[in-house]
Amino acid sequence: MANDCGSPPAGQSRESRFCNVDIPCQGSKDCLLTPWTSWNDCSSSCDGVSMRSRKVAEFGHGDGSFCSGALKELKPCNPARQTQLLDECVRGPPVDCELHPWGQWTECTATCGGGERQRSRHIAQEAYNGGFGCQEPLVEVLECARMLCHEVHDPIDCVLGEWHNWGACTSCGGERTRKRHILMFPQNGGKECPPADVVQTNACPYNHNCGTQVTLVLGLVFFSASKAGQDDAEVVETGIIGWLLWAATRFGQMLLVLIVLFVVVLVSRQRSILYVPVPPGTQRSPKMGPRMFRSPEEWQLPYEAVTILTEDGVRLAAWFVYQPAVSSADTVPYTILYFHGNAGNIGHRLENVKDMYKQLSVNVLILDYRGYGDSEDGSGPSEHGFLQDAEAAYRWLVQRARKSGINGGSLQIRDDRILFFGRSIGGAVAVKLAAHVLKQKHDEASIPKDEAGGLPLPAGIVLENTFTSLREMALQMFPFLSILRPLLRAPLLFDEWASAESLQFFASNHKLWCCCLFSGLQDQIVPPAQMRELYMLLSKQRPRVLKCFNFPMGGHNDTPQIGGADYWASFKKFMGLVKESESERETCPKAQLLCAGRI
Numbered sequence: 001m002a003n004d005c006g007s008p009p010a011g012q013s014r015e016s017r018f019c020n021v022d023i024p025c026q027g028s029k030d031c032l033l034t035p036w037t038s039w040n041d042c043s044s045s046c047d048g049v050s051m052r053s054r055k056v057a058e059f060g061h062g063d064g065s066f067c068s069g070a071l072k073e074l075k076p077c078n079p080a081r082q083t084q085l086l087d088e089c090v091r092g093p094p095v096d097c098e099l100h101p102w103g104q105w106t107e108c109t110a111t112c113g114g115g116e117r118q119r120s121r122h123i124a125q126e127a128y129n130g131g132f133g134c135q136e137p138l139v140e141v142l143e144c145a146r147m148l149c150h151e152v153h154d155p156i157d158c159v160l161g162e163w164h165n166w167g168a169c170t171s172c173g174g175e176r177t178r179k180r181h182i183l184m185f186p187q188n189g190g191k192e193c194p195p196a197d198v199v200q201t202n203a204c205p206y207n208h209n210c211g212t213q214v215t216l217v218l219g220l221v222f223f224s225a226s227k228a229g230q231d232d233a234e235v236v237e238t239g240i241i242g243w244l245l246w247a248a249t250r251f252g253q254m255l256l257v258l259i260v261l262f263v264v265v266l267v268s269r270q271r272s273i274l275y276v277p278v279p280p281g282t283q284r285s286p287k288m289g290p291r292m293f294r295s296p297e298e299w300q301l302p303y304e305a306v307t308i309l310t311e312d313g314v315r316l317a318a319w320f321v322y323q324p325a326v327s328s329a330d331t332v333p334y335t336i337l338y339f340h341g342n343a344g345n346i347g348h349r350l351e352n353v354k355d356m357y358k359q360l361s362v363n364v365l366i367l368d369y370r371g372y373g374d375s376e377d378g379s380g381p382s383e384h385g386f387l388q389d390a391e392a393a394y395r396w397l398v399q400r401a402r403k404s405g406i407n408g409g410s411l412q413i414r415d416d417r418i419l420f421f422g423r424s425i426g427g428a429v430a431v432k433l434a435a436h437v438l439k440q441k442h443d444e445a446s447i448p449k450d451e452a453g454g455l456p457l458p459a460g461i462v463l464e465n466t467f468t469s470l471r472e473m474a475l476q477m478f479p480f481l482s483i484l485r486p487l488l489r490a491p492l493l494f495d496e497w498a499s500a501e502s503l504q505f506f507a508s509n510h511k512l513w514c515c516c517l518f519s520g521l522q523d524q525i526v527p528p529a530q531m532r533e534l535y536m537l538l539s540k541q542r543p544r545v546l547k548c549f550n551f552p553m554g555g556h557n558d559t560p561q562i563g564g565a566d567y568w569a570s571f572k573k574f575m576g577l578v579k580e581s582e583s584e585r586e587t588c589p590k591a592q593l594l595c596a597g598r599i
Helices: 214-270 271-273 348-361 383-403 425-442 470-477 479-489 499-511 527-539 557-579 581-584
Strands: 048-053 056-060 067-077 115-120 123-125 140-145 175-179 182-184 199-203 305-308 317-323 335-339 362-367 420-425 461-465 512-522 543-549
Touching: 067 214, 123 420, 175 383, 305 362, 305 383, 317 348, 317 383, 317 512, 335 383, 335 425, 348 362, 362 383, 383 420, 420 425, 425 461, 425 499, 461 557, 499 527, 512 527, 512 557, 543 557, 557 581
Parallel strands: 335 362, 335 420, 420 461, 461 512, 512 543
Antiparallel strands: 048 067, 067 140, 115 140, 175 199, 305 317, 317 362
């Protein structure tokens, strides 16, 4: 980055290209499977099997449910289940049926209009002499290529939007950016967008205050050096004691200069130090990551790749992993809005998402913050930017929930069954978002006349290995800064992440909510004492449900893996309490604020 004496940057900071051209949007339709055929005749008079099958009748598209599940099923016959084997069929000890492992998924059968991928397995060992017969499916199906094939339409030309205002400067003497969006992509043979910039970079306007801190430090250095030169002649005449006093004075001055210089560098570069979108040895995009880190599809999870637009025009990449849609509102599963930790992208959390999906039977929406993964950079990672990202993701879920079930369609999400989950800095994001939504509720001017238009309060918050504030974390990471504690109270930190303060506000103004804390006691990044402090804060406020689970061998990032079955049993216990308290939340119309006596 150029300083005050250097040349400003020239050229584009990134380039864009078109993708998914001429793929039209379409309405939503659920997948339809044919009814099961009748069970066929038994394959043998002794220890046989019977089979039935079904096919894909019509593929889904848009936001409709995907085709998934078994296409062929088996059941034992001669004897059937719970019947005794004929004596003439017994020729030795019983042998159970065994199946080969699943084969690989086939390629999609179509490129558009709906296709399917199948995997199959075969019977490796048939059952004999009364052994247990195979009952698991032999063929499974997944839907693919659900976009509609091209239809004839008039050509639509590309349309570029106006430039946005210049963004904030990244630092003193730094750079700023502005952007514009493509309002209409070319369709059906229309004119493509010209090769024009969509992002521009420019040097920040000169600010005479920039460099003042560094000038002060350099001034101290030169002053110390000149003063030392003036005193050299006196030191020669004062002997050993005088020399030692002089050396101690010089050492103290230089130490003070180094400390001040370190603080100046730390303050000016704090965001690049704090946020780690690409840890060493990794790639920024999940698509470039190793196997099992690229997509939920590698874990055989039904999902939707989502692009979420924030209020300031930043496009965020997210994955929505969903349970099968249902027809009754009472059976709609809970949804977890997952805010991940600092380092890496959403691909690094796929195993945890898979466990949540299977262990808790919930939907999961996980997003990458601005500057992380495949999300756009925007103004770069920051506390304010992360809050905008979190609010946009929550709004996407709420809008999806309120569209669910319209015109008799299937149900997938309920906006009163959404939980915030955050690990590490993600916990700070979750708490700050909850407090932000509550503040909007308190501001009567911001409550819409149509109550359905606002964001509801979450049903609960789950925090894992989260800190109380960034100031306390700075003191934990650099203990010598305790001598500069008064400076840390000054506005030197660009991002405070005061989780304890946000949690105090939320808990003191809202009662009918649920909270769960997971703490790994071997955490070497966030001291477990900070999680205990959050629990003690909440124990005084007493939300409707409050649970805290400690795992003695759990680290910062591996608490679920180390905790294993105990971790998920604890999570399920908390989810059960959340569901039990649901009736109380439903009786309070204005997002439980009236019942809590706070409005």
